[in-house]
Amino acid sequence: MLAYTFRRLLITIPTLLVVIGVVYILLFSAPGGPFDSERVVPEAIQAQLMSKYHLDQPYWKQYLLYIWQLLQGDLGVSYRYADWSVNELVGSALPVSLAIGGLAIALSLVIGVLLGALAALYRNSFVDYFVMALGSLGSVVPSFVLGPLLVLAFAIGLQWLPSGGWDHFSWKFMVLPVSLLTLINVSTLARIMRASMVEVMNSNYIRTARAKGLPMHLIVFRHALRPSLLPVVTIVGPLAVSSITSALVTESIFSIPGLGILVVNGAANRDYTLVLGLVVLITTMVVLVNLCVDLMYAFLDPRSRA
Amino acid sequence: MPSLTPAAEPERSPWRDALLRFRRNKAAVTSLVFLVCVTALCVIGPWLLPHAYDSTDWDALKLAPSLTNSHWWGTDESGRDLLVRCLMGGRISLMVGILTTLTSIALGVVWGATAGYLGGVVDQVMMRIVDIMYAVPYLLIAILLVTVLGRDFYLVVLAITAFSWMDTARLVRGQTLSLRQMEFVEAARAMGVTTPRIVFEHIVPNLMGLVLVYATVTVPSVILTESVLSFLGLGIQEPMTSWGVLIHDGAQMLDSAAWLLILPALMLSLTLYSFNYLGDGLRDALDPKDR
Numbered sequence: 255m256l257a258y259t260f261r262r263l264l265i266t267i268p269t270l271l272v273v274i275g276v277v278y279i280l281l282f283s284a285p286g287g288p289f290d291s292e293r294v295v296p297e298a299i300q301a302q303l304m305s306k307y308h309l310d311q312p313y314w315k316q317y318l319l320y321i322w323q324l325l326q327g328d329l330g331v332s333y334r335y336a337d338w339s340v341n342e343l344v345g346s347a348l349p350v351s352l353a354i355g356g357l358a359i360a361l362s363l364v365i366g367v368l369l370g371a372l373a374a375l376y377r378n379s380f381v382d383y384f385v386m387a388l389g390s391l392g393s394v395v396p397s398f399v400l401g402p403l404l405v406l407a408f409a410i411g412l413q414w415l416p417s418g419g420w421d422h423f424s425w426k427f428m429v430l431p432v433s434l435l436t437l438i439n440v441s442t443l444a445r446i447m448r449a450s451m452v453e454v455m456n457s458n459y460i461r462t463a464r465a466k467g468l469p470m471h472l473i474v475f476r477h478a479l480r481p482s483l484l485p486v487v488t489i490v491g492p493l494a495v496s497s498i499t500s501a502l503v504t505e506s507i508f509s510i511p512g513l514g515i516l517v518v519n520g521a522a523n524r525d526y527t528l529v530l531g532l533v534v535l536i537t538t539m540v541v542l543v544n545l546c547v548d549l550m551y552a553f554l555d556p557r558s559r560a
Numbered sequence: 561m562p563s564l565t566p567a568a569e570p571e572r573s574p575w576r577d578a579l580l581r582f583r584r585n586k587a588a589v590t591s592l593v594f595l596v597c598v599t600a601l602c603v604i605g606p607w608l609l610p611h612a613y614d615s616t617d618w619d620a621l622k623l624a625p626s627l628t629n630s631h632w633w634g635t636d637e638s639g640r641d642l643l644v645r646c647l648m649g650g651r652i653s654l655m656v657g658i659l660t661t662l663t664s665i666a667l668g669v670v671w672g673a674t675a676g677y678l679g680g681v682v683d684q685v686m687m688r689i690v691d692i693m694y695a696v697p698y699l700l701i702a703i704l705l706v707t708v709l710g711r712d713f714y715l716v717v718l719a720i721t722a723f724s725w726m727d728t729a730r731l732v733r734g735q736t737l738s739l740r741q742m743e744f745v746e747a748a749r750a751m752g753v754t755t756p757r758i759v760f761e762h763i764v765p766n767l768m769g770l771v772l773v774y775a776t777v778t779v780p781s782v783i784l785t786e787s788v789l790s791f792l793g794l795g796i797q798e799p800m801t802s803w804g805v806l807i808h809d810g811a812q813m814l815d816s817a818a819w820l821l822i823l824p825a826l827m828l829s830l831t832l833y834s835f836n837y838l839g840d841g842l843r844d845a846l847d848p849k850d851r
Binding site for chain 1: 688691692695696697698699700701703704705706707708784787788791792793794804807808810811814815818821825828829830832833836
């Protein structure tokens with residue numbers, strides 16, 4: 255297990271370095287530098303600015319300097335938001351995104367696993383049809399359609415909740431975005447849980463457990479649940495990646511001041527350092543999630559430690 | 561795959577069998593007919609309808625859908641006809657979908673077949689690159705690409721292609737691994753056929769069924785990605801439009817003109833739904849042992 259962890263870590267680090275490198279090359283091949291503006295700046299001042307931000311160094315040196323900065327936890331300064339460093343911008347947005355994303359993931363894991371298990375245990379029941387319908391609906395009604403529909407129903411139609419905005423983690427503003435993210439994830443999770451549980455319940459050792467007269471709850475909790483969860487654990491990695499898509503969309507629908515809005519605005523304003531910093535940060539988080547998932551999988555299923 | 565089908569008994573070729581099986585699948589055939597109709601409407605429609613997609617009708621701002629005037633699907637807040645815009649948006653969305661799928665499938669097949677056939681260190685390195693690409697949050701990089709390169713139509717296609725070829729590559733590699741053990745490949749090798757010709761003339765044609773199925777399910781996912789980009793304002797730019805742009809505009813007008821959201825969303829969802837069903841039907845038809 256220790257050797258596996260070590261090997262897995264060895265793959266993770268180059269992944270991050272390659273991603274940052276590619277992103278870096280992209281940014282520097284872009285037309286226009288950060289200090290190219292309409293205003294004419296004396297050449298000497300321009301040179302001073304360039305040297306302050308190390309833009310006069312060769313690219314490989316800039317890359318190494320950037321990595322060195324990153325290792326010290328410094329994401330640089332924003333090219334567009336005056337007086338803000340990327341760290342400060344991220345510092346104010348990250349808790350918001352984490353609160354919404356964390357709540358949604360916790361809720362969807364619980365609901366998804368529960369619904370999927372129930373659907374598998376009571377096949378062709380109401381729960382089963384509900385899970386199947388939710389699954390096929392989730393694949394064709396994308397988040398950016400479902401979100402506005404939720405707003406239409408609960409904010410404009412019933413007027414129960416605000417249609418968007420943010421007020422210091424007030425629950426009113428969190429209900430709709432969290433529900434949207436949860437709905438999207440539950441449709442995937444429940445479908446996968448259902449499929450894997452159906453397979454497990456049809457396997458030989460469950461039939462043996464049934465044959466020797468074990469009561470149903472013991473069969474489910476002691477024998478069926480753990481192996482059924484394996485595919486759910488595997489899907490958490492891809493789910494983390496797709497959650498970023500839905501988080502971007504959700505934050506933009508409900509105008510929530512999280513990381514997603516920063517990415518979208520940064521991209522629209524061509525704020526290179528901000529976008530670079532955010533991509534690095536989010537990629538690191540995703541890679542770490544994937545690492546945890548792999549380690550957990552190896553822990554749950556010894557066969558995969560090869 | 562002309563060289564591999566037996567010359568005699570053309571009635572019993574695998575492709576003909578697949579066609580017969582496919583025709584029995586009502587849902588898949590319906591989806592195919594629907595998709596052909598939508599595509600035809602998107603291509604021809606804008607020429608036939610009396611309005612242009614970017615012309616404004618000042619006497620009809622935010623008109624609700626009705627059959628009594630020429631704006632059947634209503635108009636948006638600047639008086640542009642929604643039906644024409646939906647068809648025009650469909651043109652762009654479908655074009656992005658098909659073009660991107662073609663490029664990404666081509667890249668995936670070449671990548672996967674090469675890695676699978678050559679094996680060894682080459683395979684290791686190539687598949688490690690695929691692993692790395694999987695771990696990257698692709699939407700962010702796509703956003704980065706359009707930030708840096710601009711939001712031109714072809715750049716959107718390029719940005720999405722860069723992150724949609726890996727599934728195909730993995731799939732093709734797996735199939736190639738088992739195909740290269742087959743006798744006909746060994747025979748070709750014994751006869752001194754060069755490696756590129758073995759890969760592209762003997763192995764790839766045998767993967768076409770799989771690739772066709774895969775292409776069908778890649779199209780909707782690509783359309784979805786384009787829509788997300790456009791929804792975020794980072795994809796197709798005004799006055800040109802796509803389903804994502806229309807849904808975004810509709811979502812801004814929810815309280816006063818909900819049809820601006822619902823009609824384009826319906827078109828997008830039905831199209832995605834049909835592509836998924838078509839993919840299922842093709843898989844069942846081409847891979848009978850999987851049923």
